[in-house]
Amino acid sequence: MTLKPITARPSSLQLGTCTTTGKRRYTSRRHARSSARRLHPGTPLRAYQCHACHDWHIGNLPHRVKNGDDW
Ligand SMILES: [Zn+2]
Structure with a gap:
């Protein structure tokens, strides 16, 4: 029998907070x-990939830091 090592990320949607952006x-x-959409209904927030943690954040960007914004 094969057991998969549980080294992957937890399956929850949230990973905690980014130490760089908070x-x-x-x-x-x-x-x-x-x-x-769930947390801020009606507010046009964008999702972007963080250059520090390489996960995704939501929020209004003060300037164009992000890459690949196409939502
Ligand atoms: Zn980050």
Whole structure:
């Protein structure tokens, strides 16, 4: 029998907070966007991939730091 090592990320949507930005981390843009809609309904927030932790955050960017913004 084969046992898979449990070294992957937990399956929860949230990974905690980014130490660089202090924002919540998400595993994907989809998770970030759905959470943004749920937490801030009616607010046009964008999801972007963080250059520091390489996970996804939501929020308004003060300047164009992000890459690949196409939502
Ligand atoms: Zn980050």
